[in-house]
Amino acid sequence: MKIIKKILAFFNILVICGCFLSVINANAEESASVLISSANGVVGEKINITVTINASEDIGGAFIYVSYDNTIIKPTSGSNSGVIRYEFTDGKSYGMNESLTQEFEIIGVGTTTLSVTGDSRIVSINNERESISSSSSGKVTAKAPASYSSDNTLKSLQISPGTLSPAFSPDRTTYNATVDADVTELVVSAVANDNAAKVSISGRRMDPGSNTTTITVTAEDGSVKRYIIYTTKLGDGQEATTEAESKTEAVTEDASQTVNNDGTVTIDGRKYSIVQDYSGITIPEGYQEADYDYNGQKINAVKGIKTGFILMYLEGEDGKGGFYIYDESAKTFLPYNTVAEPEITYVVLPITNSLEKPAGYALTKFTMNGKEVQVLMDADRQYCLFYGVSSLGEKGWFRYRVSDGTIQAYSVVKSDTANADVKADNGKTSGNNRFWLTIVLILGLIIAAFIVITIVLCTKLAKVKKVFNMASKDGVDLDEYTEKVIDGYAEDEDDSYEELDTSSDKISYGDDKSGKSDVEELKLFDVEDDK
Known part of the structure; x- marks a missing residue:
C-alpha cells in the first residue's frame, strides 16, 4: 500500500506541474504589438498607411485607432477628424500576423506622426481581450510642389496701442514696444506679402512687465518665418522710458552673454529672441514642451524627460536659430550639441x-x-x-x-552605462527569461522527486527480495503474516526464523483497525529446530 501511495503522489505532482506550466504558457503568450508604416509624398498625392498586428496567438479581431494631423493628410474616404479606425473584424479567420491598409491624400506641407491612440485593444486572443503590449509610430513627410511659393514675409505689421521700434521692415523680425498699465490686449494687424501664405498670432494678452507676441508666417511651400514683438506693460504711475534707456543691458555671470530689457539675449555679439511657438520647429527626441519661469516671466520652453535640461529656441535677427540649453544656476545659454x-x-x-x-x-x-x-x-x-x-x-x-x-x-560611469544598456536589452527579453527559468526549475523539481521516489522503490524492492529469499530458505508462507511482522522478519540480522519463532505458536500483532479489543492470532508453520 505504501508503494502505491507514493506512486500516486508522484503522478499528482506531475499533474500539478503540468497545470502550472499551462497557466504560465497562457499568460506569457497572450500579447500583441502594433506597427504603423511611414510614407513620403507631395501635396496632392495619395499615400497608403498600413497597420500590422503581430500577436503570439491567432487574432480574433481588433479595433486600432490611429491619430494624425488632419491639416497635412486626410483619408480618401470618410471624415477627416484626426483619428481613423482600422477594423480587423470582417469575420474571417485571422492568423498571428495581420495587416490592413488605408489610403490618405496629402493636403498640406509638413510632417505628421501617426500613432496608436484611444481604446485600441485586441478583441480576442485565446478568447480574451488583451491590451496592446507595444506599438511603433509611423510618420508622413509632405513636401510642397515646385510650383509653390516660398515667400514667408510680411507686407505690413502694425500694433494698437503703441508703435513698433524700430519701424517695420519685412526683413527685420524683432521689435520693441511699450503700452500703458490699462492695456489688457495688444491688437496686431499683420498682412502676408503672398496671398497663399498663412499668418498666425500668439501672445496678445498684456501682463505687467515683459510680454512676447509672435507672428508666424507659413509660406505655401511650408517654410516658416517668425516676427516677434517684445512689449513692456507699464505699472500704475510708471512712465515710459526713452529708447536709450530701454537698451540698457544687464550683464549676467558670463561676460560673453547679456540679457536685454526687451527680453532678448546677446550671445557673443549676436542678438537673439526667445521663440515660444514650436509649431514649425522639430523638438528633439526625448523632450517635450513645458511652462518655465524665465526671469520672472512664464514662457513656453522645452524640457528633457530624462535629462531634465531646459531648452529654448533662440532666433537671430536674420531669422536663423536653434536650440540652446539654459543653465538655471548660471542663468546663461549653452549650445545644444548632440552626438x-x-x-x-x-x-x-x-x-x-x-x-x-x-x-x-x-x-x-x-x-x-x-x-x-x-x-x-x-x-x-x-x-x-x-x-x-x-x-x-x-x-x-x-x-x-x-x-x-x-x-x-568612461571611468566610474562605465558600469552604469553598461548596466543601462543591459537593462534596455533585458527589458525586451525579461518575460521570456522568466518563463524559461520557471520551466527549468519545475523540471528540476520533477527530476529530483523522481530520483527520491526511485531510491525509495529500490530500497523497498531490495527489502522484499531479502524477505522472499529468507522465506524460501526457511520454508515460510508469507501470506499468513502481516506486513509489520514480515518487516520485522526481514530486519533479522541473522537471517534466521527466530523472529517469528516465539515461545508460542501464535503471533499477536495488536488490535485490528475496526477498533476491536480482541487480538487476532496467526498460526505458524512448524519449523524444525535445525532450520
Whole structure:
C-alpha cells in the first residue's frame, strides 16, 4: 500500500506541474504589438498607411485607432477628424500576423506622426481581450510642389496701442514696444506679402512687465518665418522710458552673454529672441514642451524627460536659430550639441574648470556631428572624451572613438552605462527569461522527486527480495503474516526464523483497525529446530 501511495503522489505532482506550466504558457503568450508604416509624398498625392498586428496567438479581431494631423493628410474616404479606425473584424479567420491598409491624400506641407491612440485593444486572443503590449509610430513627410511659393514675409505689421521700434521692415523680425498699465490686449494687424501664405498670432494678452507676441508666417511651400514683438506693460504711475534707456543691458555671470530689457539675449555679439511657438520647429527626441519661469516671466520652453535640461529656441535677427540649453544656476545659454548612437543620444556640454579632468588628455576643440565642441583628446588622437548627459539620464565623461564614432561611458560611469544598456536589452527579453527559468526549475523539481521516489522503490524492492529469499530458505508462507511482522522478519540480522519463532505458536500483532479489543492470532508453520 505504501508503494502505491507514493506512486500516486508522484503522478499528482506531475499533474500539478503540468497545470502550472499551462497557466504560465497562457499568460506569457497572450500579447500583441502594433506597427504603423511611414510614407513620403507631395501635396496632392495619395499615400497608403498600413497597420500590422503581430500577436503570439491567432487574432480574433481588433479595433486600432490611429491619430494624425488632419491639416497635412486626410483619408480618401470618410471624415477627416484626426483619428481613423482600422477594423480587423470582417469575420474571417485571422492568423498571428495581420495587416490592413488605408489610403490618405496629402493636403498640406509638413510632417505628421501617426500613432496608436484611444481604446485600441485586441478583441480576442485565446478568447480574451488583451491590451496592446507595444506599438511603433509611423510618420508622413509632405513636401510642397515646385510650383509653390516660398515667400514667408510680411507686407505690413502694425500694433494698437503703441508703435513698433524700430519701424517695420519685412526683413527685420524683432521689435520693441511699450503700452500703458490699462492695456489688457495688444491688437496686431499683420498682412502676408503672398496671398497663399498663412499668418498666425500668439501672445496678445498684456501682463505687467515683459510680454512676447509672435507672428508666424507659413509660406505655401511650408517654410516658416517668425516676427516677434517684445512689449513692456507699464505699472500704475510708471512712465515710459526713452529708447536709450530701454537698451540698457544687464550683464549676467558670463561676460560673453547679456540679457536685454526687451527680453532678448546677446550671445557673443549676436542678438537673439526667445521663440515660444514650436509649431514649425522639430523638438528633439526625448523632450517635450513645458511652462518655465524665465526671469520672472512664464514662457513656453522645452524640457528633457530624462535629462531634465531646459531648452529654448533662440532666433537671430536674420531669422536663423536653434536650440540652446539654459543653465538655471548660471542663468546663461549653452549650445545644444548632440552626438548619437542607435537608441541613445548624448548632449555634449562645455568643459569647465570646475570639472575633474582625467589624466593623459589635452583640452581641444573637435568637430562632432557637424558642430565644434570642447573635448579632451588623447596623444594618439584615436579617442577623445566629452562631458555630457545621455538620453538615459546619465551624466559624466564619455569616450568617443574618432575612427567610427562609437561612444562608451568612461571611468566610474562605465558600469552604469553598461548596466543601462543591459537593462534596455533585458527589458525586451525579461518575460521570456522568466518563463524559461520557471520551466527549468519545475523540471528540476520533477527530476529530483523522481530520483527520491526511485531510491525509495529500490530500497523497498531490495527489502522484499531479502524477505522472499529468507522465506524460501526457511520454508515460510508469507501470506499468513502481516506486513509489520514480515518487516520485522526481514530486519533479522541473522537471517534466521527466530523472529517469528516465539515461545508460542501464535503471533499477536495488536488490535485490528475496526477498533476491536480482541487480538487476532496467526498460526505458524512448524519449523524444525535445525532450520
